[in-house]
Amino acid sequence: MKEFMLFVKTEGDHLAGLSPQEQQNHVTQIGNYIGKLVKEGKLKGAQPLEISGVLVQGNKGVFKDGPYSESKEVIVGYFHVLANNLSEAVEIAKANPLFQVAKGSIEVRPIKTMEEIN
């Protein structure tokens, strides 16, 4: 098993337009999605992130003070998962219920381990 970080990116408040019924359906899907990952022992952790924050930019000890231009898509959360290979991690990302109700993207990045560094 390898570890992967799945960074979820969306534009603005992507769930704002959902009706209570759609929210209900979405949450049911979320429950199933997370439940399945947990049951299979594939979820190591997951957190939502606040939409705003600070970008620290520096170059050789010199920091650039803001303002930084916000890109349209921001990271709104991450999933830390276990998968056999990159394509399985991609499948996990594609199964995220987010894609059924809104536009967004998930960046799938393998976590570097000692053996790969060596």
Next chain:
Amino acid sequence: MEKEFEHAHQLVDHLFRHESGKLIAVLTRILGTDNIMTAEDVVQEAMTEAVNQWAYKGVPENPAGWLYHVAKFKALNFLRKQRAMLKYSSSVVFQQTMEQVAEPTHEEFFSDTHIADDQLRMMFTCCHPSISADSQIALTLKTLCGFSISEISRAFLTSEDNINKRLVRARSIIRENRVDFEVPEGNNLINRLNAVLETIYLLFSEGYNASFGGDSIRYELCREAIRLTQLIADHPQIKQKSEVWALLALMLLNASRFKARQNNDTELISLEKQDRTLWNSEYIRQGIAYLDRSIEDDQVSKYQILATISAHHCTAKSGQETDWESVLALYETLLQLEQSPIVLLNKAVAVSKVHGINQGLNELKALRFDPLLSNYPHYYSTLAELSCLQPNYQEAIAYFEKAISLSHNEKEKKHLKIRLLHCRSVF
């Protein structure tokens, strides 16, 4: 980690819809009836926030509590901003509310009793007589039942824009007339309660009559109407419950047949031809129990008579074995309370069962100049069905054609066309 996610599958049916209804009612009490729209927005935001969290953390153990928590703080923030703007406001009520809500130990705003009180208040506010029936229903569905504008527009086969206009109108009437967020008292209560029940019954009928068991959204309307009536029936502040129970009985008994009214080809099935084993026996049992309770205080109401008629249909083993004489007598009693052309139409059907087809047809034909019935497809389809039984297929064909030309419902049209073809084939 495991523990955190283990409640992922335990989401209550319609949690978001119903909690949204409760929260909007509570927040309207805190923010005032001129801020219904803000209450709706705050709840919507709280819900979105919840979904955003739960997408990563799974569904919490007490999802409703979580939603209340977020909604409360969002409402507080709104009030703080308001207070900052009205720094020199002398509104004592406002200041008191602010202090009450802000007090962390004052959780009673969100206690079950308070929520039930606020939902009742909300019903009286939404069904205020100064608001048109259309707008009352739209606002009730939006605020108390957590329906989206698009869902309401689908249920009423109209545009979202149209529904939005009705909502805007309703909210502005509430603001302009300074409608209180209170349950009226004394004699006023009886009148206003009638208006509330009338709106709920209208909501039910919209779901029941036009749908023929088709779209699930229409079945939801019926379920919501029953749920709202149940809230009134359970509330201690309403003392005279005879009519509430009667309405509850009527809706449950009618809803028991909801799913037997069409077959898999989405073809309509008339009451007499329905498979009675498909009727919901639990609804029938509950309906009859409420009907019994409604009789206790010797008050006769329209709903009680209609419920008794429905109960006769629900308990008959077959169409033929229906106690039509009692049904006819009930329609006659109903006519003493309400001279409505629809009741006359239904009565004529009962007449045809008791005194023969010809007499039923004569009564029906006598109604042909009624302004409502002369544009009502069901009037002509009833004439057509009775003509078939006579049998006078030539007349039946003409009546079916008239009914088809007046119908706006595709399923109804399809059903009528099948009946028309049948008539032509035997003619």
